[in-house]
Amino acid sequence: MRQVSGDGSFLRRLNQVAVLRALRETDGATLAELARGAQLSRATTEGIVETLLQEGRAEEAEPTEGQRGRPARRFAFRAASGHVAGVSIGGSGVTGMVADLGGRVVARRVENLPPEAPAAERLSAAAELVERVCAEAGLTPDRLSAVGVGTTGVIDGDGRVVKSVVLSDWTGVPLQEELGRRLPGPVLVENDMRLAVLSEHWRGAARGRQHVLYLHTGSRIGLGLLLGGVPYRGAHAAAGELGGHPNSRWRAFTHVLDYAMAVEPGELRAPSQAALFAVARARAGDEGAARAVEAFAVGLAEGLVSLVTPLDPELVVIGGSLAQAGELLLDPIRRCLAETCLFPPEVVTSELGADSVCLGAVRHALTHAEQVLLG
The missing domain is CATH 1.10.10.10 (Winged helix-like DNA-binding domain superfamily/Winged helix DNA-binding domain)
Known part of the structure; x- marks a missing residue:
């Protein structure tokens, strides 16, 4: 000894x-x-x-x-006495935050980028955003204890994007290595949905919960799983990544797409845009829109049943841009799960909105900083 x-x-x-x-x-x-x-x-x-x-x-x-x-x-x-940065790289651009070691966000910036932007441009934008958000916080990047990064796609243990179907020219990018060349200090890369459920557990709707399913609803459908208080990665770090699934947008969108096309035949909308269009008209009293939104919600719930039944989460958090539908989305999902599941989970919307992934990246960086600080 x-x-x-x-x-x-x-x-x-x-x-x-x-x-x-x-x-x-x-x-x-x-x-x-x-x-x-x-x-x-x-x-x-x-x-x-x-x-x-x-x-x-x-x-x-x-x-x-x-x-x-x-x-x-x-x-x-x-x-x-110390600070970390969090970065979210997604289809609409890059978001960056700087937080102190207590988790208080002291600066935030957003840089818009199209999904088709080349990888080199996206990498440069992320590194430059860290520099700008640090400047807003009165820091230089070399004073950061760590930089957490969340992005769409399958991310391996070395921070490489194994596969991405959302961002062009992103598959195969050694993201952790590339940003590590551009930024001083440790860079830690993780899948965006795992960071989203991590942030909800940290300071969002899932505080105090140990078994959580986070459903992202927007331009794509994604999942984040929290099992035993820890984001679940899976055998190949692909848990929750539905981007390559043939029904990755789920058939639920058919209802709102058909409704939007019937109301305004000349207007082409993406699935998430059609859903938001139907939600707005449902709130204005359009019964057809209300039926379409309810059918959309039931479709989501039917997909959730196959996950809730074997995983038995205590909470389902609905995030992404469609979470703003609120009770129009939640009520049908709750009813469907109550009718089908032995132990139906509580269903709520995200409390963190568009910042969920970036805040998760901050939490990811803080974990590293704490490990260094506390030996």
């Missing part, structure tokens, strides 16, 4: 990590509370806290309100 007791620097590092963990778990704690949380002596804890204050990784917190007498000093982790 390896002996470590004589390695003073190693022990100091272990003790510092213990105090940092205790700081991260509270909004403010006294030395005595930190010592108990870190299982260290008060004297050792005090020395470490003073070091962390000097390094800018800890700060004095406000005293507890209503406390009598001279309040004891309280300390907290200084979230602004």
Whole structure:
């Protein structure tokens, strides 16, 4: 068995990590509370806290309100001591965010790009966006602890796009390697749907839930699975990626496409545009539109049954642009699942909207930064 007791620097590092963990778990704690949380002596804890204050990784917190007498000093982790970036690369363009180590987003920017843009242009746009969003946050990219990136397609363990049917010239791109050349620091690439369900679990509709199915409804249908609190990748990192499936748009769209064509025969609409057109008219009182939207929702629910039954999630989150349909979409889905499933899950819409993937990328980067920070 390896002996470590004589390695003073190693022990100091272990003790510092213990105090940092205790700081991260509270909004403010006294030395005595930190010592108990870190299982260290008060004297050792005090020395470490003073070091962390000097390094800018800890700060004095406000005293507890209503406390009598001279309040004891309280300390907290200084979230602004480090930052991460999150980037979402999709069919409509690139979104970038910078957040501190507490997860507070301090800057956000969007760059529009068409799906047919060449890979080189998309890579340059992503790297340049990180630089611009860092500038807005008062940082330079070399000060980022990590950059999380979410994109459509099958993403392998090395951050390579194995296959993408949404973005042209994207299949085969070694995305993590290419962005790593353009940006300082660690770059971490993951599938967009897995990051979407991760962000909903972090600070969206799935907070506190462990088994979640995230259904993206928009220009395409996509899935993100959270099993046991962890996004599920699958044997080939292709879990939830429906882009190559022959019914990847699902037959449900037929109802709203037929309705839109009947109402305005000369107007060609994409499936998601037809769905939003029908939703708007249903809200205006058009009974035909309401029937089309309900049939569309039932079609989605019928597809969900084959997933809900074997996976048994506690929650289904509807995301993507069509989530704005709200109860027009949710009610038929709930009824269908209630009639069919042994344990029908709760069904809600996303609380994060278009930012779900980018926020998931931020969370992905934060996980890496925390692992480095806490050893």
